[in-house]
Amino acid sequence: MAERLDLRVGIDVGGTNTDTVVLDCDGRFLAKVKVPTTRDVMSGIAAGIAAIVGQVDASRITHVMLGTTHATNALLERRDLRQVAVIRIGSPATHAVRPLFGWPEDLRTAVSLGETIVPGGIEFDGREIVPFEPEAVRRFLDSLPRQPDGVAITSVFAPVSPQHELEAAEMVRKVLGDVDVSLSHELGSIGLLERENATVLNAALVGVAHGVSGALSGALAEHGLSPVTFFAQNDGTLMALEYALRYPVLTIGSGPANSIRGAAYLTGTENAVVLDVGGTSSDIGVLANTFPRESSYGVEIGGIRTNFRMPDLVTIALGGGTIVSEHDGDVRVGPESVGYRITEEALVFGGNTPTLTDAAVAAGRTDLGDAERTRGCEPLLEAALRQADAMLADAIDRIKTARGDQPLVVVGGGSVLVPSALTGVSAIHRPEHYEVANAVGAAIALVSGQVDQIVHPGPGEREHLIGQLSREACDKAVHAGADPNAVEVVEIEEVPLAYLTTPAIRIRIRAAGPMGWV
């Protein structure tokens, strides 16, 4: 099914709405639709597809890019999770914190059939802690009450050398036959417990990914479509379907990344602050060289610490439905919001609750509803809007990494609140199609690959090592579906390790490129 890119469909499943857009290969906008997100998620996606199929020549659809919350929901609801065998390679080290220590008991029971720590593991400089013992893996698997649905393998310092993980996977396949195995070195970076957690969650989510993939194919087949499918991941890039089936945990948190990438695309900017104003809150992120800047902290997924780096966001309780009030002469803005009830409760829509939307209408920033109804509340609304502007300016300043004014891209349904000028902002862009920026972000995303390793460069070896790791990152991107002729390194980060006298550097390299032919 080698097909040249023609029409692509971008789908983003959000908390409230599922947005679907269609772009052609030159990026022209052909259709957009917003439908409510359904509890099962999939029927919302199907409704979106059904709606756009009527608006474009569906036979030309060659690619579908999906950013979905299936994996997050499965973890939160402990639903459709696989029970996996958890193998850590590192004994005699690492017993001081056992695998899955501190997990909520019900989640642990839902995902784990048993845990072990077997002899082996790697040192920071690539030596073995002790030799790996494959027989210990066999004994553990034999001791389990039944055949596990999957296996999660994590070796100490696997990012330095994956050798023991690969040997363990071989033994697992010898004992269990064809079984899905998640290896930590393919998923995360330094930080054993966080990487192990991510690997276990990944192994448990493989079934969910198969379910989504099957249901999506089914929904597309109903319209006679069988396009190439990609999944959006948490760094704002895409992975091919077969990759998503192996690394489903990476689909978690793709929404904010898509929104930032979409904002970039719609305005043509490469570096900007992106403000996404919703009904209850606003997310402010940073677009750095066309990618979302990532947080330096790992994130929690379903209450579990992982080392995934998500887009760096400042979130404030400020949106179109934010309630404004007065207490003893003090004007208060939020944090409460009327949320989706705004169309009934806001003054301009005939309600009795003053909101920031009313303030924006009274100030002439937008002409929603009946402006007459804000009469008499002007002093309160004016004061509230001044506070809201100051809150936005403060949040924008917090997310910046350097002094100086920067351009701001405003997207999201609540963006009418944003004034025409803000302190610290050089220019404000309000792109067309701002309300579906996240689905656009999914549709236009690049495909990426990443390596994260500790290296020990001898004199003069640093350049050579970086070159070698850059090629590895590019290879990973190509494996994930990127065009080999257009893939390039987009980020190199070097962090020297403290409190060690031999030079050791942690290097993280990310490569990305447009989708290749499939």
Added chain:
Amino acid sequence: MLLDADALQAIARGAAVLGTGGGGDPHIGLLMALQAIEESGPPRLVTLDELPADGLLMPCGMMGAPTVSIEKIDNGGEGARLREEVERHFARPVVALLSSEIGGSNALIPICWAAQMGLPVLDADGMGRAFPELPQVSMHVAGISPSPAFLTDERGNVLVTTASTGEWLERIHRKVTIEMGGSAATTEYILTVEQARTAVIQGSVSLAHRIGRTIMEARVDPVGALIDALSAVRLLDGKVTDVERNTTGGFVFGHAIVEGLREDAGRLLRIEIQNENLAVLDEGRVIASVPDLIAVLDSEIAEAIPTERLRYGQRVTVIAFPCDPIWRTPRGLEVAGPRAFGYDFDHEPVEALHG
């Protein structure tokens, strides 16, 4: 006091503040200690008065790279092995453990080990804060011998060292720690309860606990509550506007610039960093310096921000508070005063600078 799960959570937060930007993230030590008390029950926190005068105390902790200790987690039995070696060497029992360094992750490690062994934890440490090197402890200042010292790894390798000086012990242990994989368990400056009366910094664990409780319980203004509780000096409320870091010889050197906001608008502070926050300059004038404690707190939640996580835009409150008096003695300043870190100025007590 029993060091139960709630106490450990508070101590971990307090230890981060006392880490003055360094000492390693207490999170991994917290998990180790939580697992140990779940398996063996919480250890007791005791004062020197509760222990026999001739009883043997074991100051201990982990040394090496924090990045290694979050990846190659300990076996957990390292502390028991150190104790066994110490008892064999001295031919008498260890009566309590204490942390060599209350600032950062080493605050929790002796608690983990003590829980496993059923030993009490002494409410004291060797620094009252964090420092990068082994001899930068109060026992060294007080003239206690660093030797014999013991170093062990998860495999059961044990190094027993008789070093000519604390500085030599640092060099030998650091080299062997790297051979052992970049992280190892260590005890040195072993002493009796009687000797400890003038050689350790007492009350450090309960201080960490109090700091943590203050931050966790303050509903409105945790930074203000913490400043009150510590009688600390608020040097500046502002935001980080520049951070520069370099690594040389295994240690992080650099500085951060914090620009004042609100009442402090127009002021610029420069924080000098060598793993820890070592000095604060206001227009070239030193307004706080090591060995006094300098902490950079998140202005909203009062969480201490380690030096490797400082970055532009963070809203921070920079505070300073007095070190233990032992560090202000001539020998204390020789070991850990500004000149020991290569600065060309003398230490002035923070409370004198901000009378």
